[in-house]
Amino acid sequence: MHGRTRAALGGAAAFAAVSLALAGCTAGSPSPEATDGETTAAGVTYMDMATGECAVEPNEGVNFADAQAYLDSFKQVGDSLLTDKKLPNPIEPGTLVVYLDNASPYSAQLATAIGEAAAASGAEFQSVNVGSDAQSINSGMNAVVTLDPDVIITFATDLTFWQDQYKTLTDNGTAIVYAGNGNAIEFGLNETYGTPEASVVNGSVIAAAAIVATCGTGTDFVYYPAPEIVASVDMYSAYESYIKDHVPGATVRSVDISIMDTDGASKIVSDLQAHPETDFCSPSSDQWQVGLAEKAKLAGVTNAYCFGGISIPQNYQLIKDGQQVGTIAYDPMIQSWQALDEGYRKLQGVFEDYDMNALIRQTAAAITQQNIDRVDVQTGAFNAVPGFEDMFLKLWNVK
Numbered sequence: 463m464h465g466r467t468r469a470a471l472g473g474a475a476a477f478a479a480v481s482l483a484l485a486g487c488t489a490g491s492p493s494p495e496a497t498d499g500e501t502t503a504a505g506v507t508y509m510d511m512a513t514g515e516c517a518v519e520p521n522e523g524v525n526f527a528d529a530q531a532y533l534d535s536f537k538q539v540g541d542s543l544l545t546d547k548k549l550p551n552p553i554e555p556g557t558l559v560v561y562l563d564n565a566s567p568y569s570a571q572l573a574t575a576i577g578e579a580a581a582a583s584g585a586e587f588q589s590v591n592v593g594s595d596a597q598s599i600n601s602g603m604n605a606v607v608t609l610d611p612d613v614i615i616t617f618a619t620d621l622t623f624w625q626d627q628y629k630t631l632t633d634n635g636t637a638i639v640y641a642g643n644g645n646a647i648e649f650g651l652n653e654t655y656g657t658p659e660a661s662v663v664n665g666s667v668i669a670a671a672a673i674v675a676t677c678g679t680g681t682d683f684v685y686y687p688a689p690e691i692v693a694s695v696d697m698y699s700a701y702e703s704y705i706k707d708h709v710p711g712a713t714v715r716s717v718d719i720s721i722m723d724t725d726g727a728s729k730i731v732s733d734l735q736a737h738p739e740t741d742f743c744s745p746s747s748d749q750w751q752v753g754l755a756e757k758a759k760l761a762g763v764t765n766a767y768c769f770g771g772i773s774i775p776q777n778y779q780l781i782k783d784g785q786q787v788g789t790i791a792y793d794p795m796i797q798s799w800q801a802l803d804e805g806y807r808k809l810q811g812v813f814e815d816y817d818m819n820a821l822i823r824q825t826a827a828a829i830t831q832q833n834i835d836r837v838d839v840q841t842g843a844f845n846a847v848p849g850f851e852d853m854f855l856k857l858w859n860v861k
Contacts, residue, residue, distance in 0.1 A: 505679065506676050506677075506679045506680045506681075506741040506742075507676070507677045507679045508675060508676060508677065508767060509674065509675050509676075509677050511784050511787060511830065511831045512784065512831055512832075513832070514830065514831075514832050516677035516678075517677075518677055518679060519678075520677060520678020520679060521678055521679055521681075521709075523709075523710040524673070524678040524679075524708060524709050524710070525707075525708040525709075526673060526674070526677070526678035526708075528708060529669075529670040529673040529674055529678075529704075529708050530670075530673075530674050532666070532667070532670045533667065533670040533671055533674050533828055534828075535819075535823065536667055536790070536822070536823055536826065536827060536828040537827060537828050537829075537830075537833055538823070538827075539827075539836070539846075539847075539848070540823070540824055540846050540847035540848075540850075541847065541848075542847070542853070543800075543803075543824065543847065543850065543853050543854065543857070544800070544816070544817075544820055544821065544824055545814075545857070546857075547812070547857070548856070548857050548858075548859060549806055549807065549810055549812070549857060549858055549859055550810050550812060551810055551859070552584075552858070552859040552860075553583050553584045553585050553806065553858060553859070553860075555584065556586065557584075557585040557586065557612045557613070557809075558585065558586045558587075558588065558609065558610070558611045558612050558613070559576070559580040559585050559586065559587050559588075559611065559612065559613045559614075559615065559802065559805065560587075560588050560589075560590055560606055560609055560611040560613070560614050560615070561573050561576050561577070561587070561588075561589045561590070561614075561615050561616070562590060562592045562602070562603075562606070562614065562615070562616035562619040563589050563590060563591045563592065564592065564593065564594045564616075564617070564618055564619050565591055565593055565594060566594070566618075568617075568794070569617060569618070571794050572617055572794055572797070572798050573589040575794055575795050575797075575798035575799070576589075576615055576798045576799075576801065576802055577589065578798075579798055579799045579802045579851075579854070580802060582851065582855060582860065583802070583806070583854075583855070583858050583860055584860065585612075585613075588609065588611075590602055590605060590606050590609075592606070592619055594618075594619075596622075596623045599619060599620070599623040599624055600623055600624060600627075603623075603624035603627040603628075604627065606627065606631075607627050607630050607631060610634060610636075611631070611636055612635075612636060612637065612809055613636065613637045613639065613802070613805035613806065613808075613809055614631065614636055614637070614638050614639065614805075615639040615641075615801050615802065615805055616638075616639065616640055616641065616642070616643075617641045617642040617655065617656065617801075618641070618642030618643060618656065619642075619643075620643055620645070621640065621643065621645065621649050621651075622645065625649075628649070635809075637805045637806075637808035637809040638651065638805075638808070639654065639801050639802075639804045639805045639808070640652075640654065640657075641654045641655040641656045641657065641801060642655060642656030642657075642693070643656065643657065643692075644657065644658055644661075644692040644693065644696060646658075652813075652815055652816070653815070653816060653818060654801075654804065654816060654821070655797060655801070655821070655825070656693050657693075658693075658696050659818045660693070660818055660821070660822060661693045661696035661697045661700060662696075662697075662699075662700040662818070663700075663818050663819055663822045664693075664697050664700075664771060664790065664822070665696075665697035665698065665699065665700030665701040665704065666700050666701070666704045667790055667822075667828060668685075668697070668701060668744045668769055668770060668771060668790070669683075669700070669701045669702075669704035669705045669708075669744070670704065670708075671744075671769040671787065671788060671828065672705065672742045672744055672769060673705065673708055673709060675742060675767060675769055675787045675788075676741050676742050676767070678709075679741075680709070680712075680741035680742050681709060681711065681712050681713060681741060682712070682713045682737075682739050682740050682741045682742075683705055683712060683713070683714050683715075683740070683741065683742050683743070683744065684714075684715050684716070684717060684733065684734075684737065684740050684742075684743045684744070685697070685698050685701050685702070685714070685715075685716050685717075685743075685744045685745075685746070686716075686717055686718070686719045686726075686729075686730065686733075686743065686744065686745040686746060686747075686750065686770070687716060687718060687719075687746045688718070688719060688720060688721035688746050688747055689718045689720065690720065690721050690722070691721055691746070694721075694746040694747070697746060698716050701714070701744060702714040702716075713739075715737075717729075717733050719745070719747075719750060721747060723750070726745070726747070726749065726750025727750055727751065727752065727753045727754040727757050728757055729750070730743060730745065730750055730751075730754060730766065730768070731754070731757045731758050731761050731763050731766065734758070734763050734765050734766055735761060735763055738765060740765050741765065741767070742767050742768070742769070743766070743767065743768040743770075744768060744769055744770050745768055745770035745771075746770060746771055746772070747770065747771065747772045748770045748771060748772055748773040748774065748777040748786070748789050749772070749773075749774050749777075750770075751768055751770065751777060751780065751786055752774070752776045752777065752780070754766055754768070755780070755785045767787065768786070768787065769786075769787045769788050769789065770789060771789060771790050773789040773791065773829075773842060774842060775839065775840060775841055775842040777789055777842075778791075778829070778834065778837050778839045778842055779839050781829060781830065781831055781834050782831065782834045782839055784831055787830065787831075788828060788829050788830035788831070789828075789829050790826050790827070790828055790829070791826060791827050791829045791836075791837055791842070791844050792825060792826045793825055793826070793827075793843075793844060793845060793846035793847075795845075795850075796824065796825055796845075796846050796847055796850045797825045799850060799851065799854050800821070800824065800825065802854075803854060803857065803858075806858060824846060824847060825846055826846065827844065827846060829844075
């Protein structure tokens with residue numbers, strides 16, 4: 463049943479579920495230049511990954527302090543949520559939350575977490591497999607309409623393919639949480655996880671990491687987007703802008719690697735071979751860094767220093783071993799609970815647009831060798847805000 467108050471869809475506010483390096487390699491580990499803080503022949507000095515310290519001062523004009531402060535702000539352990547304002551009303555019995563499952567492994571993980579959050583709040587929950595192609599989405603959304611849900615949560619189910627159902631649902635007062643899509647503003651929905659403004663934050667974080675990891679001495683940077691993922695492509699503009707704003711005269715370029723490529727590490731090595739002037743690389747997907755150290759060594763490539771996003775468990779072991787500078791780790795549990803909180807606030811007409819930096823800081827952490835102990839290396843799991851469940855339940859008038 464629908465709650466007493468209608469959905470407030472949120473304004474067009476100015477997401478990732480995304481996220482975000484590798485030392486040059488000899489024998490599969492960082493080059494001596496990186497650990498000793500010495501300057502390479504190319505004139506770049508890398509930070510000591512074990513300590514995070516730099517042996518030299520940044521180049522003149524480089525705003526290193528600002529980049530370091532920005533990156534460090536994503537390393538803090540969270541101790542609170544975005545708001546301490548409780549919902550005006552308890553969750554009504556019979557409130558139905560529907561999750562649109564696009565059948566990806568990460569989507570299944572989110573479905574489980576959102577279902578647990580909904581149950582804890584006293585709501586009913588249903589996950590509907592709507593697939594990812596136009597036909598299956600349209601068919602699945604017809605079934606969703608018949609459920610008459612109070613809240614719909616989606617991570618990457620393009621609204622382009624269910625516009626008619628969207629109108630019916632919102633006319634009936636359904637609150638829509640629309641994450642993981644680049645066209646939220648186009649449909650009058652707010653910025654949240656995976657929308658363009660989140661890409662600005664993610665792109666800026668990995669850019670700051672590139673500046674910090676090169677001790678403010680790097681001048682040539684490359685970003686590797688996955689062309690199939692809109693958020694990945696959107697990040698490049700912010701990445702380039704941030705570096706050029708902080709490093710006068712920097713060169714920034716972009717080279718596509720398909721998210722389906724099973725040997726992205728070889729693509730990175732080939733690119734760095736062709737561009738030996740490159741000081742640092744930023745892959746949008748860290749899966750391409752698995753095996754990179756070994757391939758770089760075999761090819762005689764010594765500039766394979768990278769910091770990217772969307773790590774898999776193997777990447778955290780690389781970070782621990784000092785073979786990858788770092789990543790942005792995302793906590794899907796708090797991401798799921800926050801999405802449900804957004805839905806409830808829209809349902810009760812009290813949703814406020816996000817401060818995107820604050821949203822990403824609540825959900826993600828910049829992980830390096832210095833704080834790798836925050837992550838379960840075997841699974842990649844980490845807790846962004848310890849005790850967040852009880853915090854949300856208090857906001858929802860459950861405790």
